[in-house]
Amino acid sequence: MTPLDTKRPLQLNDQGQLRHFLSLDGLRRELLTEILDTADSFLEVGARAVKKVPLLRGKTVCNVFFENSTRTRTTFELAAQRLSADVITLNVSTSSASKGETLLDTLRNLEAMAADMFVVRHGDSGAAHFIAEHVCPQVAIINGGDGRHAHPTQGMLDMLTIRRHKGSFENLSVAIVGDILHSRVARSNMLALKTLGCQDIRVIAPKTLLPIGIEQYGVKVYTDMTEGLKDVDVVIMLRLQRERMTGGLLPSEGEFYRLFGLTTARLAGAKPDCIVMHPGPINRGVEIESAVADGPHSVILNQVTYGIAIRMAVLSMAMSGQTAQRQFEQENAQ
């Protein structure tokens, strides 16, 4: 460990480039913009007949999913394949973890497979950070969602969606609606919007689904849907995470839908050209009406396409940052 390590965030190398991608916390606006610009270029690649570039040829990307996922896992797989990397996916939730292996033991075994990059999803907040601290130094760790903490690639694909539909962030009103308490997507989105210069970030939720200290993100809190949606440009709906709810946080799903569901009537209070986003999977009739999810304002399926481009950008930038770091260390050693 060099002394520099204490002075810079874990996910950056000595030149300030990405080497892991763990959280949007502490990342500068220029870096987020670079991720969006790079993803724009990968979107163009995705529109070609041959959707593959040779950037990560000979590298091995290992998706390690301690928690179920379809969209995130498959789009990470596609992203790595389109960069010409070799990809393996391990669903640890159904393998060794259930046989009592510790996280570190699993990690050592994966290292022995000489992977260059791990994409990690875990139910515990901070798991990706923990792995990045303990993994051997040349391996890049990408957070594919950790507990309630962060889902940075989802945050960035949401930012790409907004930028491609709305141009810039400064003059937008953005509402994030629903189960904020359990949502790592909400946290990543609030951080990204703030960093990218959005002035009007609103969260709309019942008090039981709002985390304590939400105001520190620089957002306006609404408990009334009609009030909160007034004249917004972007609505980000969240999934009601029933699997993470331990206590009686809601009277019933029907009650939640009646008060916080996104319906055509409610959406009429937003700007006429507003866009509706959702990280998926959507619960029709629980947080969003089918007519809205499939309607003209919905960009939910575009988000999936943009997700591949964002993941290609993050994978290649982190690999690039790892390479630069090794060169830097070699030059310093000489």
Added chain:
Amino acid sequence: MSLPNPADLISQMATRLKTHLAQRDISEPRYIGIRTGGVWVAQALLEELGSDAPLGTLDVSFYRDDFSQNGLHPQVRPSALPFEIEGQHLVLIDDVLMSGRTIRAAMNELFDYGRPASVTLVCLLDLDAAELPIRPNVVGATLSLAAHERVKLSGPELNLELQDLAL
């Protein structure tokens, strides 16, 4: 060492390119400039030719062979080819030909769009330092530089400048 005047070179290149294409019966080539310098050269060349053909632009960052040494270029931009590649005669334009690695990357990228009928390589300057068997079909001038010297093109109005890395 004195550098040639880019405007004179463009005029000579236009003449040579016309001859080259005529000898091969190519009447409607597709022009592609390699970002960034190659796009400026291509624009000047099309103007000299009096052509209003659409210009494709190529950013080869995703195809470079030095990714594992140098990483990703931070200012990568999307490539934009406003025409089909399949079966077309292409004129690929760059500013300075040195090792030939950029051209290799560009050809790899082009072949991911389709199978062109032919590729003609046009360069403003050839520095006679090829590391690969790649030679331009049409060139403005060939220069031999010392190991510590580089030429830099700025645009879009095309100015050449000699840089000394030893200084």
